[in-house]
Amino acid sequence: MSKKSHTYLALAGLCFLVVAGLFVSMWYMVNRQGVHFDEAKRAIAEYAAKEASYTKVQGLLASTEDDRAAIDSYFIEEKNIISFISDMEKNAAVLGVKLNTNELATMPAGVDTAGVAFKAVLVIGFDFTGTKASVQEFISLLENIPYQNTITELSFTNVDATIWKADSTLKLTLQYD
Amino acid sequence: MIESRDISKMVTHIIRRDKGIADPQIMHPSREWFRGLGIATLIVVLGSWFCLHIYTQHLETVSTPLSVSEPVVPYQAATIAEAISIFEAKQAKFSEILGTRVAPVQTVTASTTSEIESEVETATLPVPAVVSDPQIEEGDVDESESVLAL
Numbered sequence: 111m112s113k114k115s116h117t118y119l120a121l122a123g124l125c126f127l128v129v130a131g132l133f134v135s136m137w138y139m140v141n142r143q144g145v146h147f148d149e150a151k152r153a154i155a156e157y158a159a160k161e162a163s164y165t166k167v168q169g170l171l172a173s174t175e176d177d178r179a180a181i182d183s184y185f186i187e188e189k190n191i192i193s194f195i196s197d198m199e200k201n202a203a204v205l206g207v208k209l210n211t212n213e214l215a216t217m218p219a220g221v222d223t224a225g226v227a228f229k230a231v232l233v234i235g236f237d238f239t240g241t242k243a244s245v246q247e248f249i250s251l252l253e254n255i256p257y258q259n260t261i262t263e264l265s266f267t268n269v270d271a272t273i274w275k276a277d278s279t280l281k282l283t284l285q286y287d
Numbered sequence: 288m289i290e291s292r293d294i295s296k297m298v299t300h301i302i303r304r305d306k307g308i309a310d311p312q313i314m315h316p317s318r319e320w321f322r323g324l325g326i327a328t329l330i331v332v333l334g335s336w337f338c339l340h341i342y343t344q345h346l347e348t349v350s351t352p353l354s355v356s357e358p359v360v361p362y363q364a365a366t367i368a369e370a371i372s373i374f375e376a377k378q379a380k381f382s383e384i385l386g387t388r389v390a391p392v393q394t395v396t397a398s399t400t401s402e403i404e405s406e407v408e409t410a411t412l413p414v415p416a417v418v419s420d421p422q423i424e425e426g427d428v429d430e431s432e433s434v435l436a437l
Binding site for chain 1: 323334337341344345348349352353355356357358360362364367368370371374377378380381384385386
């Protein structure tokens with residue numbers, strides 16, 4: 111081959127190498143951009159999912175506002191304890207029962223010995239006297255207090271022929287946030 | 288006179304001449320041009336195929352929506368409805384025992400509350416002795432309105 115042919119061959123080889131290098135670098139860039147695109151697409155999809163979830167929760171909160179208010183009202187608030195006792199005193203008087211509050215305490219939320227979590231409760235002890243019918247009626251009233259509660263203790267004593275005495279302990283679940 | 292030595296020289300010359308330069312070693316411009324053109328075409332075809340492959344791959348990525356699991360918001364509507372109905376029944380029974388149908392608990396309106404208070408004013412009893420509880424702060428207690436229906 112002549113010297114000129116060698117020069118052309120060298121130039122052709124150089125051009126080939128340059129073009130091949132450009133091609134490989136472009137291929138690498140395309141792949142890298144593809145990875146970035148995938149990441150961005152995933153991030154957008156996750157954001158959209160979270161936004162949809164947020165909208166759903168907002169809708170749920172709005173649509174269940176009344177229900178939640180109703181449920182909240184079935185848990186006594188700590189600030190209403192005295193009013194509640196006062197109301198029970200008045201109710202007892204309406205039913206012809208003499209009511210005395212002998213215990214009042216709050217138990218903070220915790221976990222019992224069986225490992226079951228419980229909410230903060232208000233413990234109220236009542237003893238009340240009256241006729242058998244009025245005492246029974248008042249017990250029925252206690253059973254139907256429109257608050258989340260449990261009667262943990264209840265006992266009757268026949269004081270005399272007409273007067274009955276009952277002791278009870280109630281646990282009312284306190285309202286929580 | 289031609290001697291055998293001259294004859295062998297002539298034969299050697301002829302043989303050497305016939306050997307000459309091998310054909311592949313000789314430059315044929317048209318052949319080399321078409322060879323180069325063929326290689327270039329092959330590179331272009333392979334490159335195009337590769338580019339098309341990458342393009343199709345990313346086109347599928349673009350058009351395929353990602354399935355991201357949406358977090359589920361748990362809300363036990365049936366349980367809530369059941370709880371509300373149970374408490375409404377208790378509320379009704381409570382009112383029934385007291386001989387009134389006034390709705391109990393804090394949800395009562397201010398006007399209803401005042402009516403309730405006026406109805407029971409006749410049955411006022413002394414405030415019971417309350418066992419003091421250190422956990423209940425003085426400011427936490429609100430005695431301003433009745434919390435139960437009568």
